[in-house]
Amino acid sequence: xxxxxxxxxxxxxxxxxxxxxxxxxxxxxxxxxxxxxxxxxxxxxxxxxxxxxxxxxxxxxxxxxxxxxxxxxxxxxxxxxxxxxxxxxxxxxxxxxxxxxxxxxxxxxxxxxxxxxxxxxxxxxxxxxxxxxxxxxxxxxxxxxxxxxxxxxxxxxxxxxxxxxxxxxxxxxxxxxxxxxxxxxxxxxxxxxxxxxxxxxxxxxxxxxxxxxxxxxxxxxxxxxxxxxxxxxxxxxxxxxxxxxxxxxxxxxxxxxxxxxxxxxxxxxxxxxxxxxxxxxxxxxxxxxxxxxxxxxxxxxxxxxxxxxxxxxxxxxxxxxxxxxxxxxxxxxx
Amino acid sequence: xxxxxxxxxxxxxxxxxxxxxxxxxxxxxxxxxxxxxxxxxxxxxxxxxxxxxxxxxxxxxxxxxxxxxxxxxxxxxxxxxxxxxxxxxxxxxxxxxxxxxxxxxxxxxxxxxxxxxxxxxxxxxxxxxxxxxxxxxxxxxxxxxxxxxxxxxxxxxxxxxxxxxxxxxxxxxxxxxxxxxxxxxxxxxxxxxxxxxxxxxxxxxxxxxxxxxxxxxxxxxxxxxxxxxxxxxxxxxxxxxxxxxxxxxxxxxxxxxxxxxxxxxxxxxxxxxxxxxxxxxxxxxxxxxxxxxxxxxxxxxxx
Numbered sequence: 284x285x286x287x288x289x290x291x292x293x294x295x296x297x298x299x300x301x302x303x304x305x306x307x308x309x310x311x312x313x314x315x316x317x318x319x320x321x322x323x324x325x326x327x328x329x330x331x332x333x334x335x336x337x338x339x340x341x342x343x344x345x346x347x348x349x350x351x352x353x354x355x356x357x358x359x360x361x362x363x364x365x366x367x368x369x370x371x372x373x374x375x376x377x378x379x380x381x382x383x384x385x386x387x388x389x390x391x392x393x394x395x396x397x398x399x400x401x402x403x404x405x406x407x408x409x410x411x412x413x414x415x416x417x418x419x420x421x422x423x424x425x426x427x428x429x430x431x432x433x434x435x436x437x438x439x440x441x442x443x444x445x446x447x448x449x450x451x452x453x454x455x456x457x458x459x460x461x462x463x464x465x466x467x468x469x470x471x472x473x474x475x476x477x478x479x480x481x482x483x484x485x486x487x488x489x490x491x492x493x494x495x496x497x498x499x500x501x502x503x504x505x506x507x508x509x510x511x512x513x514x515x516x517x518x519x520x521x522x523x524x525x526x527x528x529x530x531x532x533x534x535x536x537x538x539x540x541x542x543x544x545x546x547x548x549x550x551x552x553x554x555x556x557x558x559x560x561x562x563x564x565x566x567x568x569x570x571x572x573x574x575x576x577x578x579x580x581x582x583x584x585x586x587x588x589x590x591x592x593x594x595x596x597x598x599x600x601x602x603x604x605x606x607x608x609x610x611x612x613x614x615x616x617x
Numbered sequence: 618x619x620x621x622x623x624x625x626x627x628x629x630x631x632x633x634x635x636x637x638x639x640x641x642x643x644x645x646x647x648x649x650x651x652x653x654x655x656x657x658x659x660x661x662x663x664x665x666x667x668x669x670x671x672x673x674x675x676x677x678x679x680x681x682x683x684x685x686x687x688x689x690x691x692x693x694x695x696x697x698x699x700x701x702x703x704x705x706x707x708x709x710x711x712x713x714x715x716x717x718x719x720x721x722x723x724x725x726x727x728x729x730x731x732x733x734x735x736x737x738x739x740x741x742x743x744x745x746x747x748x749x750x751x752x753x754x755x756x757x758x759x760x761x762x763x764x765x766x767x768x769x770x771x772x773x774x775x776x777x778x779x780x781x782x783x784x785x786x787x788x789x790x791x792x793x794x795x796x797x798x799x800x801x802x803x804x805x806x807x808x809x810x811x812x813x814x815x816x817x818x819x820x821x822x823x824x825x826x827x828x829x830x831x832x833x834x835x836x837x838x839x840x841x842x843x844x845x846x847x848x849x850x851x852x853x854x855x856x857x858x859x860x861x862x863x864x865x866x867x868x869x870x871x872x873x874x875x876x877x878x879x880x881x882x883x884x885x886x887x888x889x890x891x892x893x894x895x896x897x898x899x900x901x902x903x904x905x906x907x908x909x910x911x912x913x914x915x916x917x918x919x920x
């Protein structure tokens with residue numbers, strides 16, 4: 284197991300190296316060159332000169348690359364043109380919101396997806412099966428932002444049962460020890476605030492969670508259909524095991540392996556889906572900040588976020604792989 | 618029937634490689650009997666026809682004001698304007714119709730670019746193996762380590778605001794997907810019995826790869842190509858929604874139309890619904906056909 288983990292960690296080295304080279308080239312390919320791109324078009328010659336000497340843009344490329352990596356390793360991604368704040372501060376402030384939203388979306392997707400996929404497979408060919416298959420096809424083709432619009436219109440604008448935007452009612456006065464608003468409400472004993480934050484999460488979480496939901500339903504269904512035809516399930520049935528025991532010990536345990544991988548992969552992908560969802564619901568996470576950065580051509584912010592999100596994505600996949608090795612010993616020896 | 622027949626012919630012509638007739642012939646028979654495939658093909662055909670004949674079908678100009686609107690009153694569907702007017706007084710139906718053009722162009726061009734790039738890389742890795750394979754696959758790993766939409770955003774932002782940037786951005790995101798798929802297929806085929814048989818008969822490596830391994834590896838690539846058209850349409854709409862679409866804001870793009878009507882959601886929700894449905898139906902067409910194609914070609918998916 285240790286060898287497997289070490290080998291998997293070593294695979295990270297070329298990926299992180301490649302990623303940093305890619306991003307390094309990207310900043311240099313931006314319109315107007317790196318200094319203008321990072322400072323904005325209204326930058327004065329003095330500012331440009333300062334950035335050029337700070338980033339060593341007059342020195343050889345490999346030196347520039349090393350200083351870029353050094354700064355990135357120290358989490359120094361420069362400052363936003365728009366707010367003049369260091370990009371890393373903005374990430375720290377906004378990331379909890381996106382994590383909270385992603386967790387809510389994943390709870391929605393897993394909580395509905397696994398039971399739905401399981402029952403669709405057990406009732407193969409019935410209306411429930413057909414409905415879940417066609418529903419999941421629709422789920423992967425409906426654009427996140429369109430679904431977000433529909434939900435917002437029906438439940439927030441028309442029916443008025445849920446809030447249209449933001450993370451918390453501005454009239455509430457709440458302490459934020461963790462910056463996870465639902466948790467903050469619970470920790471400080473402010474049930475009202477927790478309930479309010481939860482209400483703000485519902486629509487964005489459904490919009491963001493629908494693609495993972497559709498994929499989890501499909502994978503669970505396919506995987507359960509595979510497993511119920513395995514010899515060991517037939518053997519278990521033949522030796523007279525109770526149906527519930529077969530389901531728990533033989534079907535579900537084996538069918539959940541591919542589902543676990545998909546859940547991990549989808550968790551990483553939520554980060555890019557969050558850009559669209561957070562924009563529609565004006566949810567103050569990293570996603571809506573990326574949207575702002577795109578419209579302002581705030582490349583320093585984009586650079587920081589791309590690196591940040593990519594590293595998170597790579598790490599999530601690493602955790603998925605390693606936990607997969609823990610669950611399924613066959614993976615380790617591959 | 619003849620509609621979907623034409624569709625498959627287009628599919629085959631698009632992917633542009635020769636395949637053993639019998640395998641595809643069999644698949645074609647199964648496909649024709651699948652109602653899901655027919656629905657998908659009809660949706661695609663509708664979408665393609667609307668895109669091609671947009672100037673004939675659109676009752677008004679998509680870019681000119683044809684009626685009066687204010688931010689608080691945007692007329693909905695009437696007999697003259699079947700889908701109503703947009704926030705700037707333009708005919709919504711004509712804009713949705715012209716939007717199909719942008720989607721189709723972006724989808725097809727980015728698929729061709731992305732699939733070509735991916736197939737070349739995959740071919741390189743699958744045919745040569747060894748360090749070439751290792752190098753190509755590490756590059757693919759790196760490209761896949763950035764979530765697709767974010768990658769497309771980065772590329773489109775660097776290339777500047779234009780439809781070409783959108784196409785290149787989406788194509789680049791698809792390159793590693795096709796490369797990994799084709800390479801995996803070729804590796805699986807290379808170790809198959811018939812490749813071994815050919816090798817033991819003394820057939821040259823190049824001929825084994827080109828005449829046996831490659832033709833037998835393309836079916837999943839065709840399936841992926843069809844599904845990629847769906848994601849390309851959705852991704853293009855997402856980029857355009859985020860303000861990274863074409864340079865001219867008056868040219869109708871479904872994603873941007875949705876973004877522009879955000880402010881009027883309470884007054885004129887129909888303005889979000891029509892372009893949204895257009896995206897869903899065109900993407901659904903390619904998804905349905907792609908899924909049925911996969912079922913028809915790959916026995917694993919049949920039960």
